[in-house]
Amino acid sequence: MGTIVLVALASLGGLGLILVVILVFAHLKLGVKPNPLEESIRAILPAANCGACGYPGCEAFAAAIAKGDAPADACPVGGPSLAEQIGEIMGVEVVGGEHKVAFLLCQGGNDIVAESADYQGIRTCRAANLITGGTKACQYGCLGYGDCEEVCPFDAVHMGSNGLPIVDRSKCTGCGICVQVCPKDVLRLIPISKEVYLACNSLERGKAVRGVCKMGCHACSICVKMCPYDALQMVDNLPKMDLEKCTDCGICYAKCPVKSCFVDFALPRPKAEIEISRCEGNHKCFEACKFKAIEGEPGELHKIIPEKCMGCGECVKACPTGACTQLAKVKVPVA
Amino acid sequence: MNTPLLAIIFGAIFVNNIVLMRFLGLCPFFGVSTRLSTAIGMSSAVLFVMTFATWITWGVYHLVLVPGSVILGGILPQGLVFLRTVSFILVIASLVQLVEMFLKKFVPVLYSALGIYLPLITTNCAILGVAFLVIDNKFGFLQGTIFAIGTALGFGLVMVLFAAIRERLELAPISKSFRGYPIAFIAAALVSIAFFGFVNMFGISP
Numbered sequence: 001m002g003t004i005v006l007v008a009l010a011s012l013g014g015l016g017l018i019l020v021v022i023l024v025f026a027h028l029k030l031g032v033k034p035n036p037l038e039e040s041i042r043a044i045l046p047a048a049n050c051g052a053c054g055y056p057g058c059e060a061f062a063a064a065i066a067k068g069d070a071p072a073d074a075c076p077v078g079g080p081s082l083a084e085q086i087g088e089i090m091g092v093e094v095v096g097g098e099h100k101v102a103f104l105l106c107q108g109g110n111d112i113v114a115e116s117a118d119y120q121g122i123r124t125c126r127a128a129n130l131i132t133g134g135t136k137a138c139q140y141g142c143l144g145y146g147d148c149e150e151v152c153p154f155d156a157v158h159m160g161s162n163g164l165p166i167v168d169r170s171k172c173t174g175c176g177i178c179v180q181v182c183p184k185d186v187l188r189l190i191p192i193s194k195e196v197y198l199a200c201n202s203l204e205r206g207k208a209v210r211g212v213c214k215m216g217c218h219a220c221s222i223c224v225k226m227c228p229y230d231a232l233q234m235v236d237n238l239p240k241m242d243l244e245k246c247t248d249c250g251i252c253y254a255k256c257p258v259k260s261c262f263v264d265f266a267l268p269r270p271k272a273e274i275e276i277s278r279c280e281g282n283h284k285c286f287e288a289c290k291f292k293a294i295e296g297e298p299g300e301l302h303k304i305i306p307e308k309c310m311g312c313g314e315c316v317k318a319c320p321t322g323a324c325t326q327l328a329k330v331k332v333p334v335a
Numbered sequence: 336m337n338t339p340l341l342a343i344i345f346g347a348i349f350v351n352n353i354v355l356m357r358f359l360g361l362c363p364f365f366g367v368s369t370r371l372s373t374a375i376g377m378s379s380a381v382l383f384v385m386t387f388a389t390w391i392t393w394g395v396y397h398l399v400l401v402p403g404s405v406i407l408g409g410i411l412p413q414g415l416v417f418l419r420t421v422s423f424i425l426v427i428a429s430l431v432q433l434v435e436m437f438l439k440k441f442v443p444v445l446y447s448a449l450g451i452y453l454p455l456i457t458t459n460c461a462i463l464g465v466a467f468l469v470i471d472n473k474f475g476f477l478q479g480t481i482f483a484i485g486t487a488l489g490f491g492l493v494m495v496l497f498a499a500i501r502e503r504l505e506l507a508p509i510s511k512s513f514r515g516y517p518i519a520f521i522a523a524a525l526v527s528i529a530f531f532g533f534v535n536m537f538g539i540s541p
Contacts, residue, residue, distance in 0.1 A: 007411045008418055011399055015422055019429040026433055030440040122506050 037089060038066035044085050046077045050153045052175030065090065076100070077173040100174035100189040102157070102167045105201040106142040107215035107263075109162025113138050114212070124150075129183035137212040140202040142186045148178035195248035195266040203236045217261040223252035228290035249290065249312030269311025272304050278323035288318035340481050343474075347485030350534060353461050354493045355527040360461030364494065365519055367452065369505075374498035378491030380452040382484065384434060385462055388427045389483035392466040393476060395426055423466050431456055461490060497526065 042062035053074045055061040064070035065086060072090055073083035079099045117135040119128055125147040128134045134143040144163030156171035157178055165178075169192060179187045186201045198217065202209050206218035219237035231245035232252060239252070250269055253262040272293075274285075283298040293309040296302035304315075315324045338346075351357060354364050363381070367373045399406050400422065402414030435453050438446040446453070456462060465486050469479040500522050509518050 004411060004413070004415075007407060008415055011407060011415060012418055012422060012425075015395070015399070016425060019425060023429055023432055026436050030436040032436075032439050123508065124506075127506070 035063070035066045038062050040089050041065050041086055044078075044082065044089075045075060046082070048077055048153060048173075048175075050077060050175050050177060052076050052177055076175045079174070098191040098193065101169045101172040101192045102148075102174070102176070102178050102187050103190045103194075103197055103199075103263075104142060104165055104167065104187055105199055106140075106164065106184075106186045107199050107261075108136070108138055108141040108213045109160070109164045110144060111162050112213055112215055113141055126181070126183045134184070138202055138209075138216065140184065140186070140204070141213065141216075143184060147181050147183075148187060151177050151181045153177065191243070194243070194246075196246070196250050196253050196262055196264050198239055198241060198252075198261055199263045200238065200261045203238065205237055215258060215261065218258060220257060222255055222257060223262070226251050226255045247312060247314065249310050249314070251291070251310055251312075254310065266311070271306045271309045271311055272313070272315050273325050274302055274304055275323045275325060276301060278321050280321055280323070282320065284318040284320060285315035285324050288314040290314065338472075338478065340478065343478055343481050344485035344488075345536075347482050348489040348492060349530065350536060352489045352493060352530055352533075353464065353486045354490060355523070355530040357464065359464040360459055360490060363452075363455060363459055363461075364490075364497070364523070365516060366455075368494050368497045368519075369501050371495065371498045371502065373452075374494040375491070377452045377455075378487070378494045380456055381459065381461065381490050382487035384427075384431060384453070384456045384459075385465055385483045385487040385490075386480060387434060388430055388462050389466055389469055389479050390476075391426050391430055392423045393469060393474075393479050395422060396470055419467070419470070420463075423463055427462055427466070461486070493526070497523065500526070 039062075042059055045058040045062060047058050049057040051057065053061045053070065053076070055064055055070065061070060061075065065072060065074075072086040072092060073080070075082055075086075078086075114137045115135050116137045119131070119135040121127055121131060123145050125134070125143040125145045128143050128145060133139050136143055142164050144159070144165075146159045146165065148165050149157045149159050153175070154171050154173055156168045156173070157165045158168065160166045165187075174189055174192075176189055179185075179189060184201070190197055200209075200215070200217035202213070202216050204216075206220060209216040209218055217238055219234065219239075221234050221239070223239050224232045224234055227246075228249070228251065229245045229247055231242045231247075232239040233242070234240070248266065250264050250266060253260050253264040253267075256262055279301050281296060281298060281300045281302060283296075283302075285302060286294045286296065286298075290312075291308050291310050293305045293307075294302050294315060295305060318324075347353075353359050354361065360381075363377050367377045396419065398404055400415045400418060402416070403412055404414060407415065431453065435446070438453070465483050468486075469482055472478075472482070474482055501519060504518055504522065513521075
């Protein structure tokens with residue numbers, strides 16, 4: 001009995017030893033040294049392997065950066081902070097972009113836009129789109145079969161009861177996979193701090209839009225005229241927003257006769273208030289307010305006209321004494 | 336045993352198909368049969384490793400473990416057959432590592448083509464299963480090699496067949512609770528039943 005145990009231990013141990021020697025020897029002879037840059041980049045990548053960077057997985061992406069084929073800020077999941085870290089490893093300066101989230105440019109759910117035909121085919125937007133662009137009466141709008149929900153690797157898109165996807169902005173990483181998969185190009189990545197955005201994709205003229213959707217943009221240009229910052233411009237029957245100029249004041253949302261083609265994430269917007277004890281009347285708020293919602297002469301106590309105040313918060317930013325206050329904006333997640 | 340080589344290869348591919356009749360290697364079968372390209376990649380990696388692993392394990396068994404073997408026969412006439420499983424796992428895991436290193440250095444094209452499937456094979460029970468079956472069927476070296484190649488081809492055949500089915504299932508209107516793996520298992524069972532039709536063909540029994 002003793003011999004058998006000894007021989008078993010010795011032979012298995014010997015086998016292991018031989019294999020270890022072979023592997024170590026092979027590693028020394030055959031081992032390909034991995035690029036140390038690649039290793040350290042891969043270590044800080046999110047490891048979601050979502051492919052949003054355009055490479056098959058994080059490892060391939062790390063290899064591409066190390067080789068210099070991919071830009072350091074191409075990972076939308078990691079965002080600017082990751083881009084900065086990668087830039088540090090690679091020794092390049094990265095200009096940080098803002099974190100973006102997906103946004104649906106359509107409010108025409110199945111309670112608003114009619115179906116123009118009965119679709120019996122494969123229940124995906126991409127399949128439906130191949131057949132005369134889907135069966136929604138509006139050919140620019142969301143088809144609502146939930147391809148975006150299906151492809152989202154972060155569980156951030158869910159189909160609402162009205163057949164439109166709802167983006168969970170806290171979970172969305174801005175990887176853009178839903179944007180790529182959408183055959184109607186009705187999803188777009190917008191900066192997460194953006195509070196007001198147009199939610200219509202229709203390039204049709206007013207009458208054609210009115211015929212199919214009561215939430216669609218008529219191209220009436222009222223928002224363009226109302227915008228005090230000159231941030232909107234009519235392009236192809238849609239108001240095109242200049243993100244540099246827009247301050248998210250929300251007047252376009254409020255004044256839209258359709259009520260509203262825009263989505264305002266800052267709703268409800270609290271009115272500005274002036275703390276009488278702290279107001280020194282330095283008139284900065286008066287100059288900052290684009291809606292003439294503040295009255296008062298320089299050196300005097302200023303007053304807010306609540307009917308005119310949009311709640312944009314510009315006066316709060318401008319006031320040097322902190323007399324202008326505004327209740328914290330409550331962010332409401334809207335489709 | 337003196338089974339003719341043609342019978343061995345036919346039996347390994349169809350009658351005793353590793354996935355559908357022996358139910359081995361189900362993990363890679365369901366894991367990577369979602370697309371045709373990955374199915375082919377995995378199958379070629381399996382073909383590669385299965386043949387190598389059968390050679391080495393056959394050698395280890397007949398030189399070391401078998402009663403009255405060349406190396407241990409003098410010391411321990413009853414042999415060390417009970418160490419079969421643990422030593423084969425050891426050998427296969429090391430072999431995959433070695434093959435991976437070798438390919439990375441000398442055939443980087445093949446290495447990148449096989450990609451993740453090569454290390455995955457370390458834990459593929461089909462490889463270990465074939466090593467055992469070669470021993471159990473008392474195959475010689477040539478017979479064992481043919482058996483391993485045949486089994487790998489059978490694995491590849493089923494992978495490719497099933498990848499086509501999976502690609503169709505993707506678009507089929509299936510109720511939500513059955514999507515993905517449930518319907519894949521049901522489809523696999525149906526394909527398996529179809530393969531029972533090969534039983535006893537040319538006198539080859541399972």
